[in-house]
Amino acid sequence: MNISSDVLTTLYAQGTAVAFVLGLMLLSVYIRxxxxxxxKIFFVMCVDCIIMCVFLSINVLMRYRDFPGARLITLISMTASELTIVMFLLTWLNFVDYMIYGSNDHILRHIKAYSVPVFVEAGLYLINLFTNLVFKFGIVFTVNDDLIYRRCPGFFVTKLIEIAYAVATIAMIVRFRKRTKAPVFIKISPFMIPLVLGSVVSIVSDYSAHSLGIAVGLIMLHFSMMDGFCYVDERYGCYNRAYLSYVGNFAKKKGISGGTGIVFEVEDKLKEFSDILRDEKPANADVVYMGDGRFIMISGTQRKSSVEMLIELITEACEENSIRFRSTYGIREKDEASKAFLERLLAGLK
Amino acid sequence: MNFSDRNMASFFVDGATVLIVIGMIIHTTIYRKRNRLADRVFFEMLIIDICMAVFDALVAVANGRTFKGAEFMNLSCMALLYISQAIFGLLVLVYLLGKNIPDEKKVRKLIPILCLPDLAIMLMYLIGIPNGYFIAVDENNRYFYSKLYALPVAILCAYGLAAFVMAFIYRRRKDTTRYMPVWLYLIPVIAMLVVPYAFKGISLSAIGVAIMVAYMHIGEMNQAFFEEVR
Structure with a gap:
């Protein structure tokens, strides 16, 4: 089979992307x-990336081919590959949403708004496929009988939609970072830099490198997220003790003073209690398991009334599940060291 | 620059490799703080992979071109590329030993012995390449392999085989199976070495190694997923 260099290189790029993502899916405990x-959302992103690679490979394999049905295959494959890209961006937005707000309900409340641009783009591509097949002209792109691809005005609309998704996720992360003082383990650069580089290479050269950029972005995103998971207690899904020293150093480095801590002690049903804490906690608070049935909820400085109301909410949820607990809380003073504050909190429980 | 298509493709693949590995270096900083042998070796593997990609790209620049010094550049970069591969083979073995043998002192004692085949490969390339024993160039400055090329490659393969044997020996260790499916690490490297032979011309060894180290790091992170960082 005589394959030209641009086709071969693009196929290698797709193969490399699949190797990266497949390895991630098979090896990572987090995804597996x-x-x-x-x-689960990360897994969907990986699957989407692999499907994208398959369609991009078909696109490139159809270059310079001349057989009956080649145009039809090219049109369908190009439509499908573009749809996988926008689907990927929608999944990425949901992923960022969950990583920031930590709530399925939040995603469900916003999923309709998030999905509207996808439906618009999917509609455009389906109309484009129809007009290409029936009238031999396109609104997004067109492929003539010699399989020469040409962009149409609608193409820029679809790209604007895709850029809007990327900008929306960046805005979401930046806004959250500004609002909260807690460390955020999800970072923009590990994912966006390879994605943008892959897109730039695809635009300026004959090589299609979108999927390679996305695959590398997924790997880098996984790496940066796993840095955060070092601090997660797998049994109860909340942070472990190491997180407390990390957050102490973080606050010192950023010059953050003050804060609120609530200590809880339970004897049994630790998993259920942990779930309740994570459900009831405010968005800017973190739950840490200290061992020996003790949990601590840390957040920025709050009013006493807010803390008491929160404890009341937790008490109500625990009564429904017949969980008994003891609690105490404290507000960190400006000059108080994080270690001294923690000791004060734990002493209050005795 | 007047590149042939294949050399341009190699250059593109090597550029992508360098970017990917730099990203990995940035993201693995937290693990190097643990000061474990395996973590330090992993960092060295990343650096060696960048070297491999750079030498491979330089070979792509010089191969088939006849500017002044192109022949020297082609052969010397080729020698450095294969020496980097040999060092990488050694590092993989040390990494696996570091992961499987809890006593780091024992591993350190083994390193000088493991270095011997590597030194042999280095000497072979440094002496052999200028004399055309392993790789030579034709009148158009295009490289080709000589018959003796199989010798250093055989030594390099011995490192891979040793890694397989180690995976087999330690297969029953619970944490080994959970964190380190070694056979899976070796697949991308072997595939990326074999696949180019089917089409010829585009070197994929550096990107194969990048995929391998990415797999290794995912295994490493699985471990971090379960253990507490203090």
């Missing part, structure tokens, strides 16, 4: 277990 909602 799929116990957490974010790992």
């Amino acid at each position: 277990k799929r116990e957490r909602p974010d790992s």
Whole structure:
């Protein structure tokens, strides 16, 4: 089979992308277990990336081919590959949403708004496929009988939609970072830099490198997220003690003073209690398991009334599940060291 | 620059490799703080992979071109590329030993012995390449392999085989099976070495190694997923 260099290189790029993503899916405990909602969304992103590679490979394999049905295959494959790209961006937006708000309900509340641009783009592509097949002209792109691809005005609309998704996720992360003082383990650069580089290479050269950019982005995103998972207690899904020293150093580095801590002590049903804490906690608070049935909820400085109301909410949820607990809380003073504050909190429980 | 198509493709693949590995270096900083032998070796593997990609790209620049010094550049970069591969083979073995043998002192004692085949390969390339024993260039400055090329490759394969044997020996260790499916690490490297022979011309060894180290790091992170960082 005589394959030209641009086709071969693009195929290698797709193969490399599949190797990266498949390796991630097979090797990563986080993705393989799929116990957490974010790992399920990550898994969907990986599957989407592999499907994208398949269609991009078909696109490139159809270059310079001349047989009956080649145009039809090219049109369908190009439509499908573009749809996988926008689907990927929608999944990425949901992923960022979950990583920031940590709530399925939040995603469900916004999924309709998030999905509207996808439906618009899918509609455009389906109309484009129809007009290409019936009238031999396109609104997004067109492929003539010699399989020469040409962009149409609608193409820029679809790209604007895709850029809007990328900008929306960046805005979501930046806004959250500004609002909260807690460390955020999801970072923009590990994912966006390879994605943008892959897109730039695809635009300026004959090589299609979108999927390679996305695959590398997924790997880098996984790496940066796993840095955060070092601090997660797998049994109860909340942070472990190491997170407390990390957050202490983080606050010192950023010059953050003050804060609120609530300590809880339970004897049994630790998993259920942990779930309740994570459900009831405010968005800017973190739950840490200290061992020996003790949990601590840390957040920025709050009013006493807010803390008491929160404890009341937790008490109500625990009564429904017949869980008994003891609790105490404290507000960190400006000059108080994080270690001294923690000791003060734990002493209050005795 | 007047590249042939295949050399341009190699250049593109090597550029992508360098970017991917730099990203990995940035993201693995947290693990190097643990000061474990395997973590330090992993960092060295990443650096060696960048070297491999750079030498491979330089070979792509010089191969088939006849500017002044192109022949020297082609052969010397080729020698450095294969020496980098040999060092990488050694590092993989040390990494696996570091992961499987809890006593780091024992591993350190083994390193000088493991270095011997590597030194042999280095000497072979440094002496052999200028004399055309392993790789030579034709009148158009296009490289080709000589018959003796199989010798250093055989030594390099011995490192891979040793890694397989180690995977087999330690297969029953619970944490080994959970974190380190070694056979899976070796697949991308072997595939990327074999696939170019089917089409000829585009070197994929550096990107194959990048995929391999990415797999290794995912295994490493699985471990971090379960253990507490203090």
